[in-house]
Amino acid sequence: MGERTNDQWLADLRGPNPDQALADLYELLVRGLGAGLGSYGGGAGASAGDFAQEALIRITANLDSFRGESRFTTWAQKIAMNVALTELKRRRWRDVSLQELSARRETANREPADTQPSPEQQALQSTVLRELRRLVDEELTERQREAVVAVLLEGMPISEVARRMGTNQNALYKLLHDARRKLKRRMEDAGISSREVLAAFDEG
Amino acid sequence: MEVGEKTMMLKRGDVAKLARVVAETREDEIGCDECFARLDRFAEAELSGSEARSLMPLVGDHLDKCPDCRGTFEALLAALRGT
Incomplete structure (x- = not known):
């Protein structure tokens, strides 16, 4: 994959034939998600493709909000990570309600270890x-x-x-x-x- | 008013936690949206060895206080290092 400048990324993604740029970006996002979510567990790796796909939709819909203050690919990976972690947190906490959380507090013993x-x-x-x-x-x-x-x-x-x-x-x-x-x-x-x-x- | 029922029953360990975050609170904290908007630049500064925190102290402060944004930041750093 040839390195694109920020302007090339924007031009390719906005142009009449964005397919190659989309494919290259997808591949980069999947690799980034793999590296970034390594420690996360919970099927994070298996979902990298889905997260990247969802992120691509978000990225292409928001190209105008890219301010050019970083490399385009850094900005894109930031969005992918946000998509992935939002979903992973949802999965991890799916079964916990706020009511349950405060009920649990009533019974839990939370005195810290004594440090004198x-x-x-x-x-x-x-x-x-x-x-x-x-x-x-x-x-x-x-x-x-x-x-x-x-x-x-x-x-x-x-x-x-x-x-x-x-x-x-x-x-x-x-x-x-x-x-x-x-x-x-x-x-x-x-x-x-x-x-x-x-x-x-x-x-x- | 059902005062008793509204009480949060802070225990000593809770108070230690809460006291700390209250003491570290500042007036000028930024929110998650603003942090996210600047996170790509902050991450690149961090990776290039320039002092991200002195360049963008409010982003650094937010990352100290917001576990959600800190999680995104750490994952982004790992992604950038791995691609």
Whole structure:
């Protein structure tokens, strides 16, 4: 496959005979997906062809949004990776509902392994614990609390929580950012600085 | 109001996690869409050895905070290295 410049890629894909460029791009995407998803499991490799096909549709429909700030092939691979990971996360989390996630919390024992904090650290931890509990209950909206639990505490992908909450990844990140900012400001209002918070939970 | 039922029951381990992400929160974070729009350039900078994070600090910060975007970034790097 001859190396194309960005302009050649765009011209070929937009031209009257895009078949060769499409075939070359497809082959590159499949190889990239194989290399990029190597560690992912869950049938990722077997689906590389499907992901590449889906990505090609997305890429050719969005050529105008390529800003030329990278190689065209890097931009294309970025889109392919996004298509693949969105689907792989969906498959991996398919059977988990947000309700289940919070129900599981009620019973799980989440005390961390004891690292024997110093007495000062313990006192500070108790203050932060009490204050954060109060702020989470009083200052966050129901949706913010739901997102905080699923994403920040349970480690569910943002894209998957967004799907369940009827929104998209970008909007859910912003919702979480608003929640984090609010908590941070209120902690500071309560006289607890970020530095102190980090020191309280620093495991050395 | 059913205060009791709305309570999230934060346990000590949760608070440590939450306290950390709250402490690291900044006002000027970018969202996933903006990060994604700049991710190809960021990945190339990273691969060429130039300081991607000092060139695009907000993208670097977002990748630290967003596991979804970090996953895409790491997979993209591996793909670029392997093709």
